[in-house]
Amino acid sequence: MPGIYLHIPFCKQACHYCNFHFSTSLKYKAEMVEAMIRELRLRQDYLVDKELDSIYFGGGTPSLLTEGELMRFFEEIGKCFTLRPNAEITLEANPDDLTKEKIAALRRTPVNRLSIGIQSFFEEDLRFFNRAHDAREARACLEEALAAGFGNLTADLIYGSPTTSDAHWEENLNIAFGYKIPHVSCYALTVEERTALFHFIKRGQSPPVQEEHAARQFEMLVAAMRGHGYIQYEISNFALPGHFAIHNASYWKGEPYLGIGPSAHSYNGESRQWNVANNAKYLREVTSPFQAGSLLKEVSSQTMPFFEVEYLSPADRYNEYVMTGLRTIWGVGLGRLREMGEEYERHFLECIRPFLENGQAERAGEVVRLTDAGKFLADGIAAETFVSDS
Numbered sequence: 001m002p003g004i005y006l007h008i009p010f011c012k013q014a015c016h017y018c019n020f021h022f023s024t025s026l027k028y029k030a031e032m033v034e035a036m037i038r039e040l041r042l043r044q045d046y047l048v049d050k051e052l053d054s055i056y057f058g059g060g061t062p063s064l065l066t067e068g069e070l071m072r073f074f075e076e077i078g079k080c081f082t083l084r085p086n087a088e089i090t091l092e093a094n095p096d097d098l099t100k101e102k103i104a105a106l107r108r109t110p111v112n113r114l115s116i117g118i119q120s121f122f123e124e125d126l127r128f129f130n131r132a133h134d135a136r137e138a139r140a141c142l143e144e145a146l147a148a149g150f151g152n153l154t155a156d157l158i159y160g161s162p163t164t165s166d167a168h169w170e171e172n173l174n175i176a177f178g179y180k181i182p183h184v185s186c187y188a189l190t191v192e193e194r195t196a197l198f199h200f201i202k203r204g205q206s207p208p209v210q211e212e213h214a215a216r217q218f219e220m221l222v223a224a225m226r227g228h229g230y231i232q233y234e235i236s237n238f239a240l241p242g243h244f245a246i247h248n249a250s251y252w253k254g255e256p257y258l259g260i261g262p263s264a265h266s267y268n269g270e271s272r273q274w275n276v277a278n279n280a281k282y283l284r285e286v287t288s289p290f291q292a293g294s295l296l297k298e299v300s301s302q303t304m305p306f307f308e309v310e311y312l313s314p315a316d317r318y319n320e321y322v323m324t325g326l327r328t329i330w331g332v333g334l335g336r337l338r339e340m341g342e343e344y345e346r347h348f349l350e351c352i353r354p355f356l357e358n359g360q361a362e363r364a365g366e367v368v369r370l371t372d373a374g375k376f377l378a379d380g381i382a383a384e385t386f387v388s389d390s
């Protein structure tokens, strides 16, 4: 079922590990909201099914939006789409934004799920990451959100940082369990090029990130989550029964979604599109009357000036399906591969055999999944099964 993703490309400060698209200048926030609303109107027909199962405000930092700005989005979405009953409406929020007043304001909007970027409950980690919040705010925002009735929460945590000892990682998880948060996403600290962390490590100003350290903490994570009744329904995502994320799960199941805002991606089953990751260019292109004309005209030919399109070949579809399938609880369905072509099923079974034999993957009837031993290596294992177009 379709969903909408809205990328709010602003942050108060740059986290050292982050390679998402954002600007730390909030000068054009109001203009950006109006431009995104314009894009939403112009591209509403991208989704054939107008009944939405999910809306996701990501970023960047969507909790920088005022109540009025959020309501502008909901007004426009309401004109173009209908929301199914129980639609999931998630807003990513940073702890330093989630004051009591802000949470009360969010409760007045249709937002019914908060995704909170806690990352760690320890000062040492938060300073290393250059987060805008401190350890006290990490706890306070959860307490305030729960007290205000936001039961549907998810928290992000980072493991594998050189500042995170095993004892601190265990404590981070225990604190999250203590709040009974129904959904937790945990990511290994990765060092992406063009981030401050990459340069600090390269210049020897920061200790490197060790894969064995992250692998060990991943093992601790999987065991602790299981012990507390969480289901690992995707490599990095853990939920109590009944709390799988609708929006994220729809990505992994290949449902269509419309991405609005700079750098946002869209998918309609045939192609992927991504908007320009540049706020000034996006504002210029989306708001220009001339471009809007071509925008409208070219929606059908999918050559809008501020985004690029990639049509998926049969090999791309196979690779994407295997990549996401191996990361999730739903696994890779052999029947689905057969529908793509028997040669894909044969190729997959041949390539996955060594992992079935060494215990990193398992087969149950028509489904192949990774075992705990294979999950940390999911992307590498998937890559071994890929096909190329040639």
Ligand code: SF4
Pocket (backbone or CB within 6 Å): 010, 011, 013, 014, 015, 018, 019, 020, 022, 059, 060, 061, 094, 117
């Ligand atoms: S708040 Fe989120 S999007 Fe912004 S810099 Fe930090 S990690 Fe990146």
